[in-house]
Amino acid sequence: MPDPSTTHRPRGRLHRSGAALVVLLAVAGYLVVQYVTGGAGAPGCKVVSAGDGGTSSYEFTPEQAVNAATITAVGTARELPDRAVTIALATALQESTLRNLDHGDRDSLGLFQQRPSQGWGTPAEIMDPAYSAGEFYDHLVKVPGYLELPLTDAAQRVQRSAFPDAYAKHEPDAALLAAALTGGAGATLTCEGRPGTTRAQGPDAVREALVRDFGRDVLQPAGARADAPATAAPAPGGSDGRTVTLPVSGGSGPAAARDTERRGWQLAHWAVANSSALRIERVSYAGREWVAGNTGSTWRPTGAKGAGASGGEPDGGPVRITAARHTR
Known part of the structure; x- marks a missing residue:
């Protein structure tokens, strides 16, 4: 009689090869889907500092890029200074990572996690990035001397967050984004x-x-x-x-x-x-x-x-x- 171990060995190799092929096809399919859809959280955009000696950069997703551009456009349409835009971008980076969230702490919503129950607007209004950015700027400009305040203090005067110092860490990235999206630094923002x-x-x-x-x-x-x-x-x-x-x-x-x-x-x-x-x-x-x-x-x-x-x-x-x- 043939040796059972000899009989089954090729079949085992065949099963393993088939399983490996399935895994490879699944990975390839996942990568194709990620590219076509823009990726699930994968950076597709980049902003760099201007000037020959600049090395700072920030990578972000197409979704974040759209929201950052809207926040900036709303600020410049109101003829607000670049510092106001930087404060707004840093705030949205902290509150929502520049994503238009339909959830949050209690009834908080949107880019700036604004609460309908606190008079920021209806849920539908807050979920409109242009509206929510306008509301943030409306409150920011009412802060006395906000342009001279440390960024985290100016943001906290508007947001009244339980983590008042959290905004400071986003200032470098927000400043890079503001420089590009206000047009102050040309040819510094790219997307795939x-x-x-x-x-x-x-x-x-x-x-x-x-x-x-x-x-x-x-x-x-x-x-x-x-x-x-x-x-x-x-x-x-x-x-x-x-x-x-x-x-x-x-x-x-x-x-x-x-x-x-x-x-x-x-x-x-x-x-x-x-x-x-x-x-x-x-x-x-x-x-x-x-x-x-x-x-x-x-x-x-x-x-x-x-x-x-x-x-x-x-x-x-x-x-x-x-x-x-x-x-x-």
Whole structure:
């Protein structure tokens, strides 16, 4: 009779090989899903400090990027200083890790864990990031001398947290985010531009989101009528009308030029931060461009002719945001 151990050994190897193959396929499938959906908590965005000697950086998710961009846009639309934006971002990092939470301690909700029972608004209002950011700023500006206070003290005057010193540890990351998202540091924020789970909606969705965060004026050139239509220009090399063009030129003089450049980079970084949610494929400004799927996380020179000192058009030119093709 054949040796039983000899008979079963190949079958055992076959079972083990099959099990290993199943595990490998499961891992591969998981990685594909993680890439397509943007990952479950995996960083897909990065902001770095400006300047040749800068080494500081902060990595965060596309969800966090969208919320940080909204908080910043609401603050700058109110013409608040960068310090106010930094305080707001640090507060949201502590309270919700920049996620729009539908739960919290007792009835706390949203980015800033605001409580309907304490007069912050209805649950639906608080779950609107633009509304909750506005409520935070409304309370912050009422704090006497908040710009001179230590960040954690200013935040605590608004939040009245059981952990009043917790906000301080987020100040470095919040400052990096604020510098990029207010436009103070150009070409410092990048995302991988993962498509997420939403269908592409085209330039209309981009314009709607811009108005939501910045207000209607963001779509208009300086001095234009408020009811004038926003422009939609063809994408580079094509004529499909998928590119939203935002003019950012202002007055003359060095101060106006600096303000214009800051505005341009704020809008450009906002678009990159929203790239996964809005299916944005390309953003260009001041002779630089970001392209979705660029794992090198860089703003590359466009090589535009007639470029000024910034590498782009003499005044930086418009911000161009190219969305993916519309799908139903």
